[in-house]
Amino acid sequence: MLAPHDFQKNSLLGSLEEDELSRLLPDLEKVTLTLGESLSESGKVMSHVYFPLDSIVSLLCVMENGASTEIAVVGYEGVVGVSLFMGGETTPSRAIVQSAGEAYRLKGRLMKNEFYRAGAMQRMLLRYTQALLTQMAQTAVCNRHHSVDQQLCRWLLLSLDRIPGNQLKMTQELIANMLGVRREGVTESAGKLQKSGLIDYRRGRITVTDRQGLEERVCECYEVVKREYDRLLEHEAVM
Amino acid sequence: MLAPHDFQKNSLLGSLEEDELSRLLPDLEKVTLTLGESLSESGKVMSHVYFPLDSIVSLLCVMENGASTEIAVVGYEGVVGVSLFMGGETTPSRAIVQSAGEAYRLKGRLMKNEFYRAGAMQRMLLRYTQALLTQMAQTAVCNRHHSVDQQLCRWLLLSLDRIPGNQLKMTQELIANMLGVRREGVTESAGKLQKSGLIDYRRGRITVTDRQGLEERVCECYEVVKREYDRLLEHEAVM
DNA sequence: GTATATCTGTGCGGTAGCGTACAGATGTTT
DNA sequence: AAACATCTGTACGCTACCGCACAGATATAC
Secondary structure, three states, X not given: OOOOOHHHHXXXXXXXXXXXXXXXXXXXXXXXXXXXXXXXOOOOOOOEEEEEOOOXXXXXXXXXOOOEEEEEEEOOOOOEOHXXXXXXXXXXXXXXXXXXXXXXXXXXXXXXXXXXXXXXXXXXXXXXXXXXXXXXXXHHHHHHHOOHHHHHHHHHHHHHOXXXXXXXXXXXXXXXXXXXXXXXXXXXXXXXXXXXXOEEXXXXXXXXXXXXXXXHHOOHHHHHHHHHHHHHHXXXXXX | OOOOOHHXXXXXXXXXXXXXXXXXXXXXXXXXXXXXXXXXXXXXXXXXXXXXXXXXEEEEEEOOOOOXXXXXXXXXXXXXXXXXXXXOOOOOOEEEEEEOEEEEEEEHHHHHHHHOOOOXXXXXXXXXXXXXXXXXXXXXXXXXXXXXXXXXXXXXXXXHOOXXXXXXXXXXXXXXXXXXXXXXXXXXXHHHHHHOOOEEEOOOEEEEOOHHHHHHHOOHHHHHHHHHHHHXXXXXXXX
């Protein structure tokens, strides 16, 4: 038996108008995303766009020497593959599944067709893309000015906002790759948070036990991004 | 006497189709941008979008404590004010004139009207916005992984690509604000470039004397951004 | 239950960049 | 020409983070 309004778990899909939905629904394909899976490689054309339901996808910039940094994170509020409708077809960044879960996907061609109908879907996607711009910008400034401690808090909160529950399956090694810092640095910062009783870290599983405590410790970057996402995505698009 | 095809100095305007041009031309207003002028403040709605001709505009993320970082730079190849057509109306970042010069501007409302006609203009603007995304992403990763030396080279080259000539009017203090580092750090890095004979720095005026030398010293980030801009903007938009 | 792989904690020397302070250089104004 | 503002160079101690090395802890497989 099919879950009746499953797709609504993704807020972009959930905000569609009737006619858009009826056009798209038959082509939406539910897929399970596994940890570490790559949805998009640098310079390659994606076959689909992905609308996460309870999964998280990281957009990573990978450099020649293999070092990487997460530039944005996408969850139920967004879509992976904006370059398909923005017209560039590819991007130099990678999209990696950071937290396993489900997503709907839609063939690139169909996404573009819907986008160019210039309806509510287009407006939502553009506003979402602007939110993504803000997240990237804030990531840049955070990378420059804030300590690993603060960045870890930001990362935890941004991730937590995108999944149900308060637990992340994630090794320190992977977090370090996301933040673009040493694994030992994450160990140290996570240790401080642990000692302060904010999180409980147990071999690849972080449980946030005091969310408010994290919010008190995080840098302003988290709030800036969150406010902008709320502003851009939680209201109806106005033209 | 009017310069006949002045607007073509901006490549977005220059790539418009006949009918678009005839609609927009009467409303394009030529303005002179002065060094340090602000075109957009955090959270405020811009009245116009700006198409630089020979000026450079920096997009800055400013934090509560006043520290800032440049997240992207816009010149003749682009437009300042993407949030107007992306639908968000405002952004949390500021737009500051980094190099004085001229630009055409267009009222926000008219920009949106043209955008929603979904013609060549829309496609160009979207591709440009994707290029901007790439620049921000690469800035984030560069801030994380590269030395001030390398970042200064990147900044010089990106700026130089956007103006005629090989001279920038710019104090080290301002460059430091852009890069989000100490002024002394810029002094030191610029000193190295000077000793290597790549630039000539004289109180607020940098002359690049060996562009190729800079390109040999810059990190990969410059090339990634440049390639993506070329790819996305120098060809006709394909749907 | 034991072996194994992986993940986490800790220590240590090295360094890039920070904050601060101040001196010298160079345009500009009068 | 002298006075001034501003920009540039240098120095010094400090801290966060890096790279490396390795030991201990914990899940999983057999």
